[in-house]
Amino acid sequence: MINIIKDDGEMADHLRQEIRTRLIEKDYHCAKEYTLSILSGKWKVVILWHLGVEGPHRFSDLQKLFPKISHKMLTSQLRELTEDGIVHREVYPDVPPKVEYSMTTVGMSILPIVEMMYTWGSKRIEQLKQETQ
Amino acid sequence: MINIIKDDGEMADHLRQEIRTRLIEKDYHCAKEYTLSILSGKWKVVILWHLGVEGPHRFSDLQKLFPKISHKMLTSQLRELTEDGIVHREVYPDVPPKVEYSMTTVGMSILPIVEMMYTWGSKRIEQLKQETQ
DNA sequence: CAGTATCCTTATGGATACTG
């Protein structure tokens, strides 16, 4: 189901929300923009990589993986990925709370793009190194 | 050659510049981030699509293609793509000035990723339509 | 543990005017 809830909170990713709105209103130029709006975000592709390749992670696991990410950023990136149906959020009725994030089927289907980004980026960085030698 | 010129101008894409700096200092977690930093930008993938599929375009051609883009945005997106070696900027000694933008070889090599983004996005949008029926 | 809420600084991006 298209999640029409528009987050008017302070942390709204404005561009992403705009494209979500345009999607619902069938007013978008191009499907590429939708994909980009899902992947754009300082930490999203690395989060997806870890969830896709290594399996489910808890909130605190991800914090340990990315020591430089702020609490607020990690929260918002995960919420947006969940809203877009890429990531599943499982809350266990434990005390203290336990929340696990994992890839959905839709999420796994976007992983090849992330992998291509990795391959292309690696090659390009190698190329740049050669040229500066 | 890695372009080390750091644009301290007002329109600097901060995240992109940060990753460029980290790249030069060999301080990056992952090559995926570099690729994403190149493609991230409200209009970049659509610009790349048109240049890659339809061939070279003049500045004013692109303005006609995207009536909603501001002059300043188009300028900055093209400058960033040029800095990253994705797009070539050819200035003709004409009066009035003529400037033509085209894909570099490196740019063409990133096009498959843009195409995958298009394919994935189209399928996902179709899927979402089905689910809301 | 896994979040929200608030405050505040920095970055983004539109509108407009000017230039070779």
Added chain:
DNA sequence: CAGTATCCATAAGGATACTG
């Protein structure tokens, strides 16, 4: 035509304190 430069409104994102 193809840009720069400046001003200004809005959005993103860090730090900190609080909560179930």
